[in-house]
Amino acid sequence: MDDGVNIAARVGSRKNITLWLGAVLVGVPLLAGLVSFVWTPYALSDMVGGRLETPGWAHWAGTDRLGRDILTQLMVGARVALVVGCGAVAIGAAIGVMCGILAAFATRFADDALAAFFDILIAFPTLLIAMLVVATRQEASLGTAILALGIGLAPIVGRITRILTKQVLGQDYIVAARVCGTSWPAIVLWHIVPNILPFLGVNLALQFGLAVMAEASLSYLGLGAPPPNASWGQMLQEAQGTVYSAPWGAVLPGLALFALVIGVNLLADGLRDRVSSQRGEA
């Protein structure tokens, strides 16, 4: 009978662990990606080792079928994942937040039209939109992948922004601000943006996970960034052929991807709980 309450209490006590575990799982690839800008164990495309060497002192994660160091590729892959994730979320947020706020402010008719448009676009899965954009470009590149995923995420961000903005617009303090003569742009800047930011931030974290996963799928299919960028998806595609003789080459990139995505999800879960409890809604 009191299941809901007890579960809520128990879940609450677990949230700090969730947050910390998430932070660690995101922090490690973040650090690896940042370090890769200044230092990697070997140069990315140097065939320094023997082919398919097992992990050891010289090559901590072994080498691939061309003798390239896998740890180096993993670090660069972390960089690619973060750049693509952040880039796609930034583009999606820029378009989505603007359209979402505009829709919330628009006339009834324009708002309905925009809301319906978001719903229509959301029906297209992000990966399908990304494939479409990549398919029509002559050359796949990192920029194309970021742009494609950003466009795919935009309607999702737009819909949630519209809903959050409408909630804030219904509050008494907006009326009070209007009575005091605050202009609409100032209201957006001082009241709406700060109020929707926490919830939007949690949602953007989830979108980040989606983007990273979609980028890996694209590169696995060969539609992602071309070879000098070692993406985890691309590493998996290359290692698949040698999975029997060198399983670590196929296990490690997938594990890294898996850890990053689950880390982001845990972090978002933990943050959502923080945000709701601070606002007395837990």
Place this chain on the structure above:
Amino acid sequence: MLGYILRRLVILLLSLFIAAVVLFALLRLLPGDPANALVGVGATPAQIAAAQAQLGSDQPLGAQFLGYLGDLARFDLGQSFVSRAPVIDEITTRLSVTLPLTFAAFGLALVIAVPLGILAAVKARRWYGLALSVVSQIGIAIPVFWLGILLVYEFSLHLRWLPSGGFPLRGYADPARAVQSMILPVITIAIVMSASLMRYVRAATLEVLGSDFLRTARALGESRTHALIRHGLRNGAVTVVSVLGIEISTTFLGAVVVEQVFSLPGMGSMLLLGIQQRDYPNVQGVLIISTLLVLLTGFLADIAQRLLDPRLRQERR
């Protein structure tokens, strides 16, 4: 209800129209004429002009667009640049691999997710209820193609139980081998999909467990199990059906990716081959048919939800 179906149908057609416009614009605004992809390097101006006439790309954009819409309405997707075969025939052949894969995987995912999701909610305070939720959280973050590679390693290369990929040349005329080559792909997709479905089923069950109508039913003396079966299933199903459209679409796209892991000749490999060979009619055909299927699924899921829940039928939207 009829009014809702009609309204929803208008949205469906509108979405398809938007998709067609976007696809048309993206493919026509490419630098260079699509005819160049047809004739190859070093063609004479006369050959290029002939190719343009064949494709209709020498006509004004407006006329091209109208012609394109007319062709789509008749399911005429043009001819492949490479094989010269009608695109729609190729797609039909490919779908005979992708659709069974999608539906088998989705069915298996439902069979796994519904009982486990309900169990995770009902026994949320036991260790195994908790463990089930954690497992589903983990499952959601697993990259589907990675899981495919790991399963190939274990069950094909290590244990040698199943083929690691490929599809019999004779297709379903060789039923035993066709089914064998589908087992691992189906399991791969089903594991990942059941994790995300389980989360929805669990959330829906928890909502039902905390509802007033269930408390009333319990107060009237029904046992928890009985009350859940009698009142909970349909109420919970409404919530779950609302996400089924998106989940089936995700399964379909998962199938497109997983086909690549197991080298199955489905829609995914047709798309990738088309992109590599600049075979625009094929690429366009795959994308438009995939979009159609995704939108149709959403449409059917919305209708199913109204059928299940009389409350939604009253509501105007």
